Amino acid sequence: MTSQPQTRAERWALTLAERRGERERTPVAARSGSNSARKVAFGAIVAVVLAAGGYLAFGDFLDRPAAAEGTIDVQSSMAGFTPSEIRVEAGTTAILDWWTDDAAVHLDGGVHTMIAPELGLEEALPAEGRRLVVWQVPDRPGTYDVYCETCCGGKDSPQMHGKIVIEAA
Numbered sequence: 001m002t003s004q005p006q007t008r009a010e011r012w013a014l015t016l017a018e019r020r021g022e023r024e025r026t027p028v029a030a031r032s033g034s035n036s037a038r039k040v041a042f043g044a045i046v047a048v049v050l051a052a053g054g055y056l057a058f059g060d061f062l063d064r065p066a067a068a069e070g071t072i073d074v075q076s077s078m079a080g081f082t083p084s085e086i087r088v089e090a091g092t093t094a095i096l097d098w099w100t101d102d103a104a105v106h107l108d109g110g111v112h113t114m115i116a117p118e119l120g121l122e123e124a125l126p127a128e129g130r131r132l133v134v135w136q137v138p139d140r141p142g143t144y145d146v147y148c149e150t151c152c153g154g155k156d157s158p159q160m161h162g163k164i165v166i167e168a169a
């Protein structure tokens with residue numbers, strides 16, 4: 001007696017059964033293995049994207065050398081001065097380590113400024129620049145206004161004002 005299927009329908013049934021059997025024989029471990037390989041690949045891509053984003057967000061900051069010793073770190077940006085309150089000692093020489101990441105296109109004349117007429121301060125900082133401002137602090141303790149007049153509305157914008165606090169020596 002033969003076990004060969006005789007009809008077309010029987011042959012099809014056999015073919016389908018073989019295919020089903022093939023799928024079932026494929027080890028579960030292999031299938032989930034390729035699945036976790038995909039997860040690892042996805043995780044790696046996510047990690048690379050996050051790292052690149054982090055570098056773009058903080059790279060400039062990380063590359064920037066720390067403020068020189070004895071200097072006061074001051075940043076100018078569209079948010080104004082950071083810190084917004086600069087503390088110095090009366091009658092001393094203060095050195096401001098002044099910097100900005102802003103591009104020239106956002107700044108009138110391509111500079112941020114630092115202006116405190118009462119204190120004899122009138123300085124400019126080129127876009128994406130950094131410079132030291134050596135300043136002889138008057139012997140007049142008190143709180144003074146300082147502002148930038150070359151961006152974001154300048155003197156008329158409260159945002160562009162900071163404070164200089166001169167402390168008694």
Ligand SMILES: [Cu+2]
Pocket residue numbers: 076077111112113148149150151
């Ligand atoms: Cu400015």
